[in-house]
Amino acid sequence: MSETITVNLKKPITQGEGEKAITLTRLTFREATTGDACRADAVQGDFTKILALLSGMAGVDLPTMQQVGMADFNAILAEGGELMGEHAEAAGTGAT
Numbered sequence: 001m002s003e004t005i006t007v008n009l010k011k012p013i014t015q016g017e018g019e020k021a022i023t024l025t026r027l028t029f030r031e032a033t034t035g036d037a038c039r040a041d042a043v044q045g046d047f048t049k050i051l052a053l054l055s056g057m058a059g060v061d062l063p064t065m066q067q068v069g070m071a072d073f074n075a076i077l078a079e080g081g082e083l084m085g086e087h088a089e090a091a092g093t094g095a096t
Helices: 034-041 046-058 070-084
Strands: 004-015 022-030
Touching: 004 070, 022 046, 022 070, 034 046, 046 070
Parallel strands: none
Antiparallel strands: 004 022
16 A cells, blocks of 8 residues: 555645635545544534545645545545545445
8 A cells, every 4th residue: 555645636626715825736645544533523424524534634624625526536535545544445436
């Protein structure tokens, strides 16, 4: 397993606001930590918990992660499921 994965986004997202806003065309994810899991527990909703976990792994805030399109989200799970402590099948991708 790689220590990080980088996913090129089909649709760029924006982090920050105003003059400090930056456009992200790819996200790099590291292995999830127990701290990421604890932060995910702080939000409500199963899907939001997954996004909170992924946002910690990518080093972006939750509102930034919530901009990710579903096609990109599915690619992130397919490529990064093992970084979440799961095999890709358990991450919901059906890949082995």
